[in-house]
Every structure is written in C-alpha cells, then in structure tokens.
Amino acid sequence: MGRGTGARTEGDAHGRPGRSADDSRLDQLLTRAADGDEQAFAGVYDALAQTVMGLACRVLRDRAQAEEVTQDVMVEVWRTAHLFRPERGAARNWVLTLAHRRAVDRVRSTATGRARELRAALLEQERSFDTVAEEVEVREEQRVVFRCLAQLARELRLPLVLAYYEGLTYAEVAAALSAPAGTVKSRIRQGLRRLHECLEAGS
Amino acid sequence: MNRTDDPHLDVGAYVLHALPADEEAAFENHLAGCTSCRLEAEQLSGAAVRLGAAETSAPPADLRRRVLDRIGTVRQDRPGPVASRRRRERRLWPALAASLAAAAALGGVAWWQSSEADTAREQSALARAETGRLADVLTAPDATITTSKLEYGGNAAVVASRGQDRSAFIASQLPPLAGDRVYELWYADSGWYRPAGLLPATGGRQSRVLDGRLGGATAVCITVEPAGGSPRPTTDILAFISLPA
Numbered sequence: 001m002g003r004g005t006g007a008r009t010e011g012d013a014h015g016r017p018g019r020s021a022d023d024s025r026l027d028q029l030l031t032r033a034a035d036g037d038e039q040a041f042a043g044v045y046d047a048l049a050q051t052v053m054g055l056a057c058r059v060l061r062d063r064a065q066a067e068e069v070t071q072d073v074m075v076e077v078w079r080t081a082h083l084f085r086p087e088r089g090a091a092r093n094w095v096l097t098l099a100h101r102r103a104v105d106r107v108r109s110t111a112t113g114r115a116r117e118l119r120a121a122l123l124e125q126e127r128s129f130d131t132v133a134e135e136v137e138v139r140e141e142q143r144v145v146f147r148c149l150a151q152l153a154r155e156l157r158l159p160l161v162l163a164y165y166e167g168l169t170y171a172e173v174a175a176a177l178s179a180p181a182g183t184v185k186s187r188i189r190q191g192l193r194r195l196h197e198c199l200e201a202g203s
Numbered sequence: 204m205n206r207t208d209d210p211h212l213d214v215g216a217y218v219l220h221a222l223p224a225d226e227e228a229a230f231e232n233h234l235a236g237c238t239s240c241r242l243e244a245e246q247l248s249g250a251a252v253r254l255g256a257a258e259t260s261a262p263p264a265d266l267r268r269r270v271l272d273r274i275g276t277v278r279q280d281r282p283g284p285v286a287s288r289r290r291r292e293r294r295l296w297p298a299l300a301a302s303l304a305a306a307a308a309l310g311g312v313a314w315w316q317s318s319e320a321d322t323a324r325e326q327s328a329l330a331r332a333e334t335g336r337l338a339d340v341l342t343a344p345d346a347t348i349t350t351s352k353l354e355y356g357g358n359a360a361v362v363a364s365r366g367q368d369r370s371a372f373i374a375s376q377l378p379p380l381a382g383d384r385v386y387e388l389w390y391a392d393s394g395w396y397r398p399a400g401l402l403p404a405t406g407g408r409q410s411r412v413l414d415g416r417l418g419g420a421t422a423v424c425i426t427v428e429p430a431g432g433s434p435r436p437t438t439d440i441l442a443f444i445s446l447p448a
Contacts, residue, residue, distance in 0.1 A: 038271070038274060038275070041271075041274060042271060045267060045270060045271070046267075049262050049266070049270075050259040050260060050261050051256050051259050053259070053260045053261065053262040054256075054257075054259040054260040055258070058255075066260070067262060070262050070266065071266060071269060071270055074270045075270060075274060075277055078274040078279065079277055079278075079279055080279075081279065082279065082280060083280075088245070089245065089249070092256070093248065096252045096255045099255070100220060100255050101220050104220045141253075142257045145256075145257040160254075163219040163220075163221040164219050164221075164251060164255070168221065169216075169222065170216040170221045171223070173221070185212050185213060186215075188215035188219060188221065189212060189214055189216070189247070190215070192218065192219075192247040192250050192251065193215075193247065193250075195250045196246055196249065196250035199253055
C-alpha cells in the first residue's frame with residue numbers, strides 16, 4: 001500500500017498521483033455507476049462490501065444491524081454516486097466515510113445503556129491493539145494500522161478509538177475519560193495527525 | 204458545550220463524526236473560509252478511513268443480490284442535463300439549496316467530499332463577505348428548504364430556521380424588471396403581509412436574509428413593487444412559499 005511500491009501509479013493516463021491502480025479502477029467504476037451503469041456498480045460493491053461490513057460490525061458489534069447498514073450504505077452510494085468527486089479523494093475513501101457516518105448514526109439512535117458498556121469497551125480496546133498488532137494471521141493492512149495505533153500514547157489513542165470505533169461524540173469521550181472536552185478535542189486532532197504521519201511513513 | 208475559541212481544534216472531531224449536529228454545522232461554516240482547515244480535514248480523513256478499512260468481514264452472499272435488486276428500483280439522484288419534467292424543478296433549484304439538500308442527505312465529511320460542497324463553499328464564503336447572517340441561516344442545524352417556481356419565470360428557495368427565528372430567500376433566473384420597480388419580499392403572518400426586504404431590478408441570481416423575525420410567519424411571498432418598496436403588496440403575488448411549521 002505504500003508509496004513507491006509499484007502498486008502506485010504516479011498519475012498515468014487514468015490515475016491520479018499517489019493513487020494505486022486499484023483505487024483508480026474503483027474511481028472509474030463509481031464514475032460509471034453515477035451514469036446508471038449497474039454492472040460498474042456491482043464492481044464497486046464487490047470491491048468494498050467486505051470493508052464496509054467490517055467497519056459496520058466493528059462499530060455496531062451486531063451482525064444483523066451491520067448487514068442492514070451495509071445494504072443501506074451501498075444503495076445510498078448508488079443513489080448519490082453523482083456527488084462523488086475523484087479530485088477530492090478516492091472512491092474508497094468516499095464510500096468508507098459514508099459508511100462510518102451511517103454506522104455512527106445507527107449506534108447513536110439505538111444506544112441504550114451505552115454508558116455502562118463503556119468501561120468494558122475501554123478495557124477491550126486496550127487489549128486489542130497491543131495483542132492484535134503482534135498476531136501473525138492478521139492482514140497486512142490491519143497490522144500496519146494497529147501498529148500505528150499501538151505506537152500512539154494512550155492519552156491520544158483512547159479518544160481516537162472511542163470516537164471512531166464506538167461512535168461517541170467528543171463530549172461523551174470526555175465524560176468517559178473524565179477529561180475536559182477541549183482537551184479531548186485537541187487530543188483527537190493530535191492523535192489523528194500522528195496516525196497520519198505513521199501510516200504515511202510506515203505503510 | 205465547552206465551545207473553545209479556536210475553531211481549528213474541531214477538525215479532528217469533525218473528521219471522526221464526533222461533533223454534535225450544531226457544532227458540525229458551525230465547523231462546516233468555518234471550513235468554507237479556511238483553506239488550511241480543508242487541507243487538514245482531507246488529510247486526517249484519509250487516516251480515519253484507514254482505521255475503518257483495517258478489518259473486513261464478508262457480508263452474507265444474498266446481500267449482494269438484495270442490493271443489486273434494490274438499485275434496479277431506486278432512482279439515482281442525478282442533476283444532469285437529461286431529466287424528466289418532474290426532476291426539472293429540483294434541478295433548477297438554486298445551487299445552494301441543492302447543496303444543502305445534499306448536505307442533509309449525506310451529512311458531514313461525506314458531504315464535504317462531494318461536488319455539491321463546492322457551490323456551498325463559494326456561496327458561503329461570498330455570503331460571509333456580504334453578511335455573515337446569511338451563512339448563519341443556511342447552516343443552521345434546523346434549516347428547512349422550500350422551493351417554488353415564480354409566476355412569469357424564475358425559481359425560488361426559502362431556507363428557514365425556527366431556531367434562529369430567521370429565513371433566507373434564494374432565487375435564480377429572476378426576470379429583470381423594467382422601469383422604476385423592485386422585487387419585494389413579504390412574510391405572510393396571521394392573514395397580513397409584513398414587508399421583509401427588497402431585491403434589485405436586475406434579477407438573475409439573488410440571495411438575502413429576510414428583514415425582521417420569522418416569528419409566526421406561515422409563508423414567504425414575493426411581488427413587484429415601485430422603487431423603494433411598498434408597505435403592503437400592490438401587485439399580484441408571484442410566489443407564495445409555505446413554510447414548514
């Protein structure tokens with residue numbers, strides 16, 4: 001996935017600088033889907049459904065709900081495909097951003113007793129990154145991301161993980177960690193920035 | 204809660220969809236005029252996506268069939284040049300109203316990464332230069348959009364925020380007026396018309412926040428009046444745009 005790994009096309013006839021051949025192909029499929037090409041859309045589905053489902057499972061922790069969200073997101077991608085702008089980011093990013101949004105919407109609308117689950121979630125998150133990053137079986141992409149997460153200081157990692165994977169607002173994160181809201185906001189930003197740097201450098 | 208003075212601080216929480224709706228709208232308003240924030244949002248959003256893409260899980264095989272069946276019956280939102288008559292009204296909405304509809308539909312970063320955001324960004328920056336009040340109404344979390352065609356040509360959208368007690372009027376393709384005449388806007392309130400501001404005779408694309416409070420108004424209307432405006436409508440109503448309660 002890294003720069004200069006040959007998988008990257010450096011702005012060839014169809015690609016954009018810094019975007020892999022797979023990403024460029026996906027951009028083209030989504031652009032064609034926007035014109036009503038159902039076959040192209042099926043290609044978008046095949047490329048991204050597993051990732052969307054994985055993200056939805058992670059946030060919702062419920063396969064049935066994750067399936068519903070995956071279905072809704074994919075239909076929404078079809079419906080709003082004309083809004084996709086390749087120059088603003090890869091199709092993959094656009095779809096996954098939308099998927100995260102919908103998963104978070106769902107978890108917030110169904111959240112009951114979430115405060116009680118939080119403490120357990122905190123512990124689980126702590127365990128997962130340190131151990132998962134060491135496991136041999138995990139996919140390369142997963143290993144890279146978890147390694148970068150594990151490298152973050154705990155006070156930067158927790159707000160990031162709670163907001164992204166648990167769908168908490170920064171104020172909820174602040175309450176869960178008994179930290180001032182302004183501090184949490186600033187740590188989320190700093191954590192994301194470090195994560196970005198680590199992924200760029202190490203991937 | 205806990206509003207910080209530096210709006211740049213929100214960029215991380217924004218990218219993670221971790222701002223409540225009102226702060227998200229406020230931050231998008233800020234993004235409109237902040238190039239460095241937009242670059243940072245794009246960068247951080249790329250990192251967030253990697254968090255989301257780390258794990259995969261195969262959906263059941265029949266989900267693919269269900270989705271492909273559904274798209275056969277779901278009409279695509281398409282503002283392209285070829286469209287049925289029913290769609291035309293929507294396509295002719297002022298661009299900003301369409302943007303807001305897209306913002307409402309997609310929400311947050313996904314909207315920001317979409318094409319509709321460009322128009323809103325330009326318009327919002329423009330609005331800020333002219334009057335920050337317009338951007339405030341357009342980005343209000345409870346903003347509603349109602350659209351209408353005008354008699355004798357032109358399209359209008361009213362964006363109303365009960366929370367801010369204000370509304371904005373956006374028109375495109377307003378016919379230019381001859382002679383010493385102007386367009387006048389009105390709030391329809393309890394059976395009478397309250398003057399709510401003028402639009403120039405040049406027509407075309409116009410937008411402004413209406414004068415006065417929204418209050419109990421049930422509709423926004425537009426007429427043609429002598430230069431300087433009138434205290435009551437003196438000509439036929441060109442559009443009567445009912446507002447959601």
